[in-house]
Amino acid sequence: MINKIHSLGGYIHEYQKSIANPQAFWGQQAECFYWHKRWDRVLEWDFASPSIKWYVNGKLNLTENIFERNLYTHGDQEAIIWEPNDPNEETRTLTYSELFKEVNKFANTLRRLGVHKGDRVAIYMPMLPELAIALLACARIGAIHSVIFAGFSAHALSERMNDATAKVLLTADGGYRGSKVTPLKEIADEALESSPSVETVVVLKRTNSEVDMRVGRDIWWHKAIDGQSEECCAEEMDAEDELFILYTSGSTGKPKGIVHTTGGYMVYSAYTFNNVFQYHAGDVYFCTADIGWITGHSYIVYGPLLNGAKTLMFEGVPTWPDAGRFWDIVDKYKVNQFYTAPTALRSLLAMGNEYLEGKDLSSLKVLGTVGEPINEEAWHWYHDHIGKNKCPIVDTWWQTETGGVMISPIAGVTPTKPSFATLPLPGIQPIIVDNEGKELTGNSVEGNLCIKFPWPGMARTLWGDHQRFHDTYFSTFLNRYFTGDGVKRDEDGYYRILGRVDDVINVSGHRLGTAEIENAINEHPLVNESAVVGYPHPIKGQGIYAFVVCGELSTGGEEGIRKSIMQGVTKIIGPIARPDLVQLVPGLPKTRSGKIMRRILRKVAEGDASNLGDITTLLDEDVVDKIIDGALLEVKR
Ligand code: WTA
DSSP, X not given: OOOOOOSHXXXXXXXXXXXXXXXXXXXXXXXXXXXXXXXXXXXXXXTTTTEEEEEETOEEOHHHHHTTTTHHHHTTSEEEEEEOSSTTSOOEEEEHHHHHHHHHHHHHHHHHTTOOTTOXXXXXXXXXXXXXXXXHHHHHHTOEEEEOOTTSOHHHHHHHHHHTTOSEEEEESOEEETTEEEOXXXXXXXXXXXXXXXXXXXXXXXXXXXXXXXXXXXXXXXXXXXXXXXXXXXXXXXXTSEEEEEEEOOSSSSOEEEEEEHHHHHHHHHHHHHHHTTOOTTOEEEEOSOTTSHHHIIIIIIHHHHTTOEEEEEOSOTTSSOTTHHHHHHHHHTOSXXXXXXXXXXXXXXXXXXXXXXXXXXXXXXXXXXXXXXXXXXXXXXXXXXXXXXXXXXXXXXXXXXXXXXXXXXXXXXXXXXXXXXXXXXXXXXXXXXXXXOBOOSSSEEEEEEEOSOOTTXXXXXXXXXXXXXXXXXXXXXXXEXXXXXXXXXXXXXXXXXXXXXXXXXXXTEEEEHHHHHHHHHTSTTEEEEEEEEEEETTTEEEEEEEEEESOOOTTHHHHHHHHHHHHHHXXXXXXXXXXEEEEOSOXXXXXXXOBOHXXXXXXXXXXXXXOOOOTTBSOHHHHHHHHHTOSSOOBO
8 A cells, every 4th residue: 555644744754754765765655566576776866867767677567556456456446437528428437347458458459550568659639538548558568658639730749759759649530629629630640741650540430520541551449459359468567668758848949758667657656646635445536637748647547547546537628518517527426636727727717606506516625736836816716616615725736757746735634825835745855946056945945946856756868868858957957856947935844836947838737838939930931030938827827928020021911920920830839839929029139149138028028128137238229129119018118
C-alpha cells in the first residue's frame, strides 16, 4: 500500500523522513508494486550532466501494476466511466477486467502491425475510452506513446510525429467537442504528407464521417482488433526505459519532447494521486483535462488506474449544451473528487450561478485546480458555490516536466490559503534563488523557483536532444532544476506561484511558447517580423498580444491583414495559439545589439506604459511612442 498521509503531523513526519533519506523514502513507496526484478539502488543522479536514474536495474511492466496486481480485488469494479459529448448518448463503463481485455487486444494488434519495444506510436484522438486503451496498450508492449492534443493543426501534428519518428499513428475519423465536429482523419492525412516515418494509421470510427482510407497504410480500428486475443504477455521493461514522450512549449520555437520513464513515473503518479486527492476505494474521481496534456496522462490515466480508482473521462466541453454541464456530470455520477483548470472556473463563474440550480453537488469531497495561478475570486466561488464551504481546494502546482504534482495542499490535511499552492509534497525540495542564483532562505522572499534534489517523476531528457534538456533546465542555475516559474514564499512558509519568468505564456491553462507563435506569424508573406507577449485576460488568465511589422499593406488593409495573421496561426499551430490582439507597428523596440526589449512590449500589452524603466539602450526611442499610440488596450502614459 502507498503510505497515506492523514494529518498535518503525519505530513510533517513524512516530509522530514523524505528529506533526511530520500532513497529510503522512495524505496518504501515502490515496495507495494510488482517488480520482475528489484532495483539495485534507488537513485543515481547528477544534475550537471544531467543524469537521473531511479530504481536502477529494476525490471517491471507498468500495466501489470494496474491489472494483474489488482484484478483479484478490483476486477469487477469500474475503471473508466465515460461521459459522451452529447448528454443523450449512452455512457460507457469499463471494469478493470474489461479494460484489461481491451488493452490486451489492442496491444496484440500493435504487435501484429510490427510495433516493437521502443518504437514510437503517435496518438491523435478524441477523449474516448480507446484513447486510454491506446496508452496502456503501448505500455503493455513497451512502445513509447506520444499523444498529440486533438486540437493541434496538421502542421503541428506532423512536426511532432517527425521529431519522434513515429512508426504508427492512431487517430479517429473525427471528434465531437460541444457543437463542433473536428475532421481528425482529414487533418491527419494532411500531416502525413510530410511525415514519412509513419507506416500505418489505425482509424477509430466515432463521427461516421466519410474519410479517405489509403490502401496499404490505413486500417479501421474495429477491423484491426477483430479476432485478437484478450491475453497479451507484458514486455519486461527496465525502470529507466521510456514510457512516453509528450511535447510541450518552451521559450524557443521548436516544441520539446519531454521524456518520462517507466519506474519513477509509475511510483510518482500513483503516490501523488493517492495523497493529494485523498482517494478512497469506491470514490468517483473526475479530472476534466484532456489526455493530450500531462494532466490527463498522470491524473486521468496512470495515477488513478494504478490506485484501482474509478476515473471519469469526459468527451465534451464545460459549456455545452450549457454552462451547467460539469455540474450535471457531478450530479449524475456522484463525483467525489473534481479536478479542473482555473480558466474553466472563471468562464463558468462569469456565466452566473443559475447553472448550479437544481444540481446536487453534495457528493463532492475534494476540489482541485491546475495549470495556472488561480485568482482569489475564482477560488472563493469554487469554494463557496461548488464545494459549499466543505471541500478543501488543492491548488496543485506542477509541470509536464515534473510528471506529477509537486507543490500542493494534501486534501483535508494542509490548511489552504486562496491562490497559494501551499507546501511541497514529501520528497520535493524547492528553493528560491535570485537572478544570480543565490538561494533566498527564510520566509517572505520572492524569486525563481528551482528544485534542488531529484524526484522519481521528473523528466529524464528531451527526445533526441539531451543538450537542450541540459541547457533549458540545468544551466541557468548550477546544480538546480529551474522550473521557469516565479514564486513567493510568504511569512508562513507557504508557496504562491507567480507565473512564468521566461518566454512561455499560459493561455486558458494551455502552455505556449511566444517564439512558436512568432514563427507562425512570420510565415505570413507580408510580415517582416513580430513579437508576442502575454497580457492579463479576465477569463483566459493570459491573452496573446502580437506586435507585427509588415512590409506593405496590400488588399484588405489593416483589418484584413490582422485577420489573415490570426488565421495563419490557427492553421500552423491550432486555435489555442490564435492571437487575441494583433497590433501592426512600424518597428519593434530593439537594443543597439538587436535584441527585442520584450519588457517594454509587456508593459504596453498590460496597458501600463507609464513606467517603462530604463530605455536608454534602445536603438530608436520614437518607435516606442508609436507603439504606445497604436496600442490596443487602454494605455496609461
Ligand atoms: C503553470 C501543467 C500556478 C506554471 C500541469 C507551470 C501553475 C506551467 C499551476 C506548467 C498552479 C501549473 N499555479 N501556476 N497550481 N500549475 N502552473 O507543463 O507556470 O502544461 O510552469 O503542466 O503551468 O504547464 P504544463
